[in-house]
Amino acid sequence: MTPRRPPSDPGDQERPDAVTRTRGQAHTLEGVVSSLILLSAVVFALEMTAVTPLSASTSSQHIENQQESTARGVLAAAAETGALERAVLSWNATSEQFYNTSDPGYFTTDPPPNRFGTMLNRSFDRNGVAYNIYLHYRDDDDAGPDSQRLVYQGHPSDNAVQATWSLTLFENDPLYDHEETPTATTVSDEPTYFAPAASDGAVYNVVRVEVVVWRI
């Protein structure tokens, strides 16, 4: 926008040149300035709020609450039927890892092929929700709890939620084979089991099952 003057009239000698220049683009500039004021007011109002439609995350507190409650319900239902204990005690002594797992020793893509895995599949896998399951147990040294992965599907996102369930293992609890059938070996007789005996009493160890859930 270069300021333009009307073609100067040859007879217009006494009119000062400044008059035509002074008006210039005053209205345009006013429009630009008022737009800037309006937009800066919007930006100021946006900065005031923590979560806006422009926030990068797609997280929703309501959905996170539902996932957390779902995870807790799955754990409670699996613990009530004993499926959780069978899944945790499904230990392959030969390969020294859980049954039906491949090289890393934990499940990565599919849920465990047992009742607990079926519950996980119905509530999470089918809905496109990823989850990790960690088993925290007490190590025999007093360095605090140690952990073992049961399912690991990747690094959780920032909006992951978790639910835990404490599972008490007793000395004479049997280990289970790949078809969820109890074997003759008890957990205290199996030296390769991931959790060592934490006490001399009847309680073998307490495993805290932690489920971390996030939307993919």
Add this chain to the structure above:
Amino acid sequence: MSASGDSSRSATHGADVRRVECSEWRHRERGQTTLDFALGMSIFLLSLVFVVAFVPGMLEPFSGGAQSETPAVNRVADDLTQRTLSNASAPYALDETCTAELFTPGAPVECRYDGTTLADRVGVLERSPVNVTIRGDLDDSGADSVLCWDISVVGGQLAERGASGCGPLLSGGSNPAGSGGRTVSARRVALLDGQDVTVEVVMW
């Protein structure tokens, strides 16, 4: 801006202009004021329209649309799965009789609810429609379906909707079809009759 300076200057020179006494010149002196005004006004109006269109979207997360229903559905769902249909020592393990009777008019005395309608039993006022549906996948078909209570066997058992012997459907309350599509739902997974089921509470 120098708008005030400009106007004062043009005012001082206005005397000279009037001395010239030529209306055509005076008209020309205005320069492109009309275009200038149109441009400035359109810039201003465009930004105003943008702001007016943008503000409702900005306020959307805080609008009161489903504000009261969101905690209400969670409270109803938690109450059903942890207290009304089960008990605090074994949460999420639902009682079969009370769950099946929740959706029928009569309320057994041993159950922790009373009233005749579902809204009364879950403690929701009449003006907030509520729907409770229990879904599950008993036949490993890969899809959940609404469950019913099969009363053809002694003691009853769970069955999927449409199965033979299907008794009371484990679904009740208002019909979400009349909600206009703006509903809030809460889901809980629980254990019913040895099966993991999903209790879904919908309000609007």
